[in-house]
């Protein structure tokens with residue numbers, strides 16, 4: 406019987422690697438070998454791996470971190486751990502990190518065979534049982550981090566629209582991940598093999614927009630020496646992502662409306678129209694209603710675009726996702742810049758959780774990237790930009806007067822000194838007389 410599944414073996418001990426390879430090849434599996442986590446990551450990226458077998462104790466990045474990484478990015482791939490030190494807590498830890506099972510050294514070929522078969526079996530069972538849980542937890546969108554209820558609404562809609570060609574409008578502040586959502590819709594759906602063409606409408610000068618979007622025929626204008634396709638023709642069968650749709654010229658808007666209504670477009674200068682079969686996803690961070698009132702955006706087009714609407718929440722509305730996102734970016738940039746995985750101190754994480762993130766996920770990503778470059782080991786408060794440290798976390802609307810704040814603070818200090826005014830005055834660095842006046 407030919408299996409030919411791809412198994413990735415990770416161990417810093419070459420002898421163990423060879424042994425595993427010999428055994429598994431004799432069982433007709435195809436093997437890849439890596440002597441470090443870093444090498445393993447490259448192989449995972451470039452090849453399709455059906456099963457990961459990894460050691461835990463390794464110099465540099467250890468196997469536990471590899472497991473966590475693989476669990477996040479390849480949740481459906483079964484993972485088998487080989488460990489030299491069997492202990493209950495260790496076993497629990499590897500299972501929690503995403504291992505399907507573990508095998509203790511030394512093992513016989515027969516034990517290995519059983520463990521591999523069991524891992525494949527559990528891997529496929531996991532796949533089935535996970536399908537019924539919410540979309541975001543089953544790793545359908547491994548690039549999209551977020552388990553909060555607010556973000557769950559986004560992934561739920563993606564799930565519903567990915568296999569049809571309904572037009573989608575994605576709304577959200579800058580840096581919330583609108584493009585990521587558009588890509589997730591395309592690449593997780595059944596048209597994923599067709600092209601995904603992303604166009605930033607704001608980056609194309611208005612006078613070129615029409616010909617860039619719809620193409621042109623030879624002789625349409627000076628310089629048009631040949632027939633050229635536009636983005637619409639290039640996206641045929643797939644998805645056209647129109648980013649910053651609010652900046653599309655009125656000429657493009659009217660042609661776009663027709664494309665959505667009639668499913669046809671015409672090249673600039675052409676008399677004939679051509680059929681297009683594409684899904685349009687548009688995104689905006691501006692208020693299109695306002696643009697409509699100012700006659701800069703066609704209302705009829707707006708209704709055509711909003712067949713399905715997705716509101717990507719700002720990061721401050723899904724703060725519970727911050728630790729997950731931080732973890733993701735630490736893994737990503739730690740390996741890229743420092744060749745290893747860094748940690749973050751609880752204090753630093755606390756500051757990240759408190760900040761309101763006006764630049765959303767992109768801002769958080771930049772902050773972590775910078776902190777990793779600055780840090781030598783654990784990311785700490787000192788590695789974070791100053792503006793984060795002096796942030797006071799007020800709910801947007803609830804500003805209070807200085808007088809009120811003072812009153813409350815004085816009360817707090819007095820409670821702390823159990824009513825002792827001398828001590829309180831000392832802490833507040835004012836004299837007793839001033840304190841007495843304030844208390845009045």
Ligand SMILES: Nc1ncnc2c1ncn2[C@@H]1O[C@H](COP(=O)(O)OP(=O)(O)OP(=O)(O)O)[C@@H](O)[C@H]1O
Pocket residue numbers: 548549550551577578579580581582583584585586690730733766767770
């Ligand atoms: N849920 C998420 N999980 C992981 N990374 C995310 C998530 N959301 C956004 N990001 C990351 O944040 C960055 C910004 O995302 P993206 O470019 O999609 O935002 P955008 O809404 O299109 O922003 P803009 O309005 O500025 O164009 C990207 O690097 C993206 O990978």
Ligand SMILES: [Mg+2]
Pocket residue numbers: 583584648
């Ligand atoms: Mg964008």
